[in-house]
Amino acid sequence: MNKAYPTEELLRISGVNPNKCMKCGKCSATCPAYDEMEYHPHQFVSMVNSGDIEPLMNSESIFKCLSCFACVDRCPRGVEPAKLIEAVRIAVVRKQGNNHLLADDVPNMLDDEIPQQAIVSAFRKYSK
Amino acid sequence: MQRIGVFVCWCGSNIASTVDVERVSEALKNEQGVVFSTNYQYMCSQAGQDLIKSAVKEHRLTGIVVCSCSPRMHEATFRKAARSAGINPYMVEIANIREQCSWVHKDIITGTEKAIILGKAAIAKVNLNAPLIPGESPVTKRALVIGGGIAGIQTALDIAEAGFLVDIVEKKPTIGGKMAQLDKTFPTLDCSACILTPKMVDVAQHEKIRIFSYSEVSSVKGFVGNFDVTIKKKARFVNENICTGCGACVEKCPQKKIPNEFNLGMDNRSAIYIPFAQAVPKVATIDPNACNMLKNGKCGLCARVCTAGAIDYTQKDEYIEEKYGAIVVATGFNPISMEKFDEYAYSQSRDVITSLEFERLTNAAGPTGGKLLRPSDNKHPHTIVFVQCVGSRCSVDSEKGKEYCSKICCMYTAKHAMLVRDKYPDTEVYVFYIDVRTPGKAFDEFYRRAVEEYGVHYIKGMVGKVVPEGEKLKVQASDLIENKQLHIDADLVVLAAAIEPDKSARGLATMLTASMDTNDFFTEAHPKLRPVESPTAGVFLSGTCQGPKDIPETVSQAGAAASKVIALLNKDKLLGNPCVAHSNEEICNGCSQCERVCPYGAISYINKEFKMPDRSIKTRRIAVVNPAICQGCGACTVTCPSGAMDLKGFTSKQIMAEVDAICR
Numbered sequence: 115m116n117k118a119y120p121t122e123e124l125l126r127i128s129g130v131n132p133n134k135c136m137k138c139g140k141c142s143a144t145c146p147a148y149d150e151m152e153y154h155p156h157q158f159v160s161m162v163n164s165g166d167i168e169p170l171m172n173s174e175s176i177f178k179c180l181s182c183f184a185c186v187d188r189c190p191r192g193v194e195p196a197k198l199i200e201a202v203r204i205a206v207v208r209k210q211g212n213n214h215l216l217a218d219d220v221p222n223m224l225d226d227e228i229p230q231q232a233i234v235s236a237f238r239k240y241s242k
Numbered sequence: 243m244q245r246i247g248v249f250v251c252w253c254g255s256n257i258a259s260t261v262d263v264e265r266v267s268e269a270l271k272n273e274q275g276v277v278f279s280t281n282y283q284y285m286c287s288q289a290g291q292d293l294i295k296s297a298v299k300e301h302r303l304t305g306i307v308v309c310s311c312s313p314r315m316h317e318a319t320f321r322k323a324a325r326s327a328g329i330n331p332y333m334v335e336i337a338n339i340r341e342q343c344s345w346v347h348k349d350i351i352t353g354t355e356k357a358i359i360l361g362k363a364a365i366a367k368v369n370l371n372a373p374l375i376p377g378e379s380p381v382t383k384r385a386l387v388i389g390g391g392i393a394g395i396q397t398a399l400d401i402a403e404a405g406f407l408v409d410i411v412e413k414k415p416t417i418g419g420k421m422a423q424l425d426k427t428f429p430t431l432d433c434s435a436c437i438l439t440p441k442m443v444d445v446a447q448h449e450k451i452r453i454f455s456y457s458e459v460s461s462v463k464g465f466v467g468n469f470d471v472t473i474k475k476k477a478r479f480v481n482e483n484i485c486t487g488c489g490a491c492v493e494k495c496p497q498k499k500i501p502n503e504f505n506l507g508m509d510n511r512s513a514i515y516i517p518f519a520q521a522v523p524k525v526a527t528i529d530p531n532a533c534n535m536l537k538n539g540k541c542g543l544c545a546r547v548c549t550a551g552a553i554d555y556t557q558k559d560e561y562i563e564e565k566y567g568a569i570v571v572a573t574g575f576n577p578i579s580m581e582k583f584d585e586y587a588y589s590q591s592r593d594v595i596t597s598l599e600f601e602r603l604t605n606a607a608g609p610t611g612g613k614l615l616r617p618s619d620n621k622h623p624h625t626i627v628f629v630q631c632v633g634s635r636c637s638v639d640s641e642k643g644k645e646y647c648s649k650i651c652c653m654y655t656a657k658h659a660m661l662v663r664d665k666y667p668d669t670e671v672y673v674f675y676i677d678v679r680t681p682g683k684a685f686d687e688f689y690r691r692a693v694e695e696y697g698v699h700y701i702k703g704m705v706g707k708v709v710p711e712g713e714k715l716k717v718q719a720s721d722l723i724e725n726k727q728l729h730i731d732a733d734l735v736v737l738a739a740a741i742e743p744d745k746s747a748r749g750l751a752t753m754l755t756a757s758m759d760t761n762d763f764f765t766e767a768h769p770k771l772r773p774v775e776s777p778t779a780g781v782f783l784s785g786t787c788q789g790p791k792d793i794p795e796t797v798s799q800a801g802a803a804a805s806k807v808i809a810l811l812n813k814d815k816l817l818g819n820p821c822v823a824h825s826n827e828e829i830c831n832g833c834s835q836c837e838r839v840c841p842y843g844a845i846s847y848i849n850k851e852f853k854m855p856d857r858s859i860k861t862r863r864i865a866v867v868n869p870a871i872c873q874g875c876g877a878c879t880v881t882c883p884s885g886a887m888d889l890k891g892f893t894s895k896q897i898m899a900e901v902d903a904i905c906r
Binding site for chain 2: 137138140141142143144148154156157188190191192
């Protein structure tokens, strides 16, 4: 079990101010990985803000996020939910020690279904 | 030598809790010129003013210093009290010990100390004050209303009903504005045209009102009561005094493929056109960019069919100069461009439309004759998705949208959804909302009816993207209550686009020297207490040029603006502000620097003969200030290299005395 990072730390890592959120849900409306995720982008914003971080850190959702940044692009308030999801992911990865994606391992993971975008963002996700 | 009275106000506890008022009045007793000093709970009250008046008599005061709130608040009150006690009102100075002292300081020691210093500065200034007498200027008893939408129409009618002359300047070929394009109006669902067009006719027939349609204001000079305005009457190539509006020319015009602005480009009009059947004035206008005759001299059909002989291809823009006492800005709004909102596919699919386009689609006089048909294939839509807040309520740094709430969208979307369900019960209607804002008489009841009686699906959440696929529009949205992502195959998507002030407003504000906020809405003189006046004297605000508004609000504001205009035009003379610049002709060297910095054009130059010490006569060029135009901004006084310019009531000597008193 991952123990929770404090809210302030996640906000510092991400540079996100969740109080800017007006709870319109456009981030989750636009998310292509929505059905794969247990917690959705708007929930990340809300849950990090209220300090409910442990469930997020223990959820697969942080690795289901494609880092496509559609939510960042379309958020009318400039909240940037993907950056917050990435901060939670980094928090988990850091606790696990060296958890890097190595370029050599990539060919073994490939299948035809994976979009290019996912590979690129996988480096972004795992190599922090 | 002045005999000055000092009056320190407690403002209840506003000042007294952070400033020791007793100590202040005691400390100021020994300043130069002070013969009397006291304090009182509410100096602005009747009892407080009486205290000042009786002190003036008893101590034969020649100057007054009131240590109280901001001069913006009560300077006029105390000046009036001074006048009734027989002192020139400009012998009163206010030391602002509330906004600039008690409200910003926490402890009584620093607060008191600062209050004393501010009091000393004011006393030092009064010692150098001289009585000032404001000049008078006449009032031109005619008003100008810029914009002929419902705001301008109502303002003009109300002013004209009070017996004053009014001119309306409208840039489009007809008055009526946005309201003429609407189908029904919330919350009572009366037909927009049915309630607007009688008013348009009233305007046209009113003997006190002139309409300058297809015209723009091209320059404004002068000041309150005495504006000189040039109106550019654009050439419409039709003599509007002869044209009967029969429409024969429109029918015969061979050039029929011009996007019709009135129907937002959803159908076409001819090159010579009358915007809509009830247009006022009902005369034709030739679009010079589309007319074959005007472009290459080949056609002339309209002139041949016009039995009245109204067509005039040689017509030129005409400039009309007129004097006005007051100007009302009623320039209105437009929906913002949807082009930056790629996610909603507005530019990709003709079936993604704005709410204003939806109004035209359901309007009996619209491109489909009031039948709701998809623009792409003229088929009846079964699933309709409304998206609220498109471009409204965005963050400050948003490049796409506006920070404010557009205010009218919640209600018109409820109206659209309700009307669709009423007329076409076979439809499924979804409204995606962030909040439903319905503060208004019978507004929330209206919205609830849409949900409860008409079965409109209101979903808390936003639409993330719209993708055209075959005949359908794939709508991906979130349902925040059920924590689900929805996928709807829609036939029509309607975007509630944010509204923004008309683009012409910015240039107009510069001409009028009227201030605007960062969104280009005109600012009011006071957001609560003077909501229909611009800070520029003689300029008034009506309708959405000041902020988003619905029709009932616009009409009430229009009436309020009219009443302010009537009060102004009712006066025979206006008192000017005597605190204006004047040039010392002995020192002025005629360098022209002041003329260049003056934002109001108040400074001119004359050649004047001076007697020299040797009795010879020499002609010199000197600056002269027109006190009626000067606003007392002081730009010339700081620019003048020779120190000839000075501002009455704020002379350099007075300012320096204040600074000295503070630094002493």
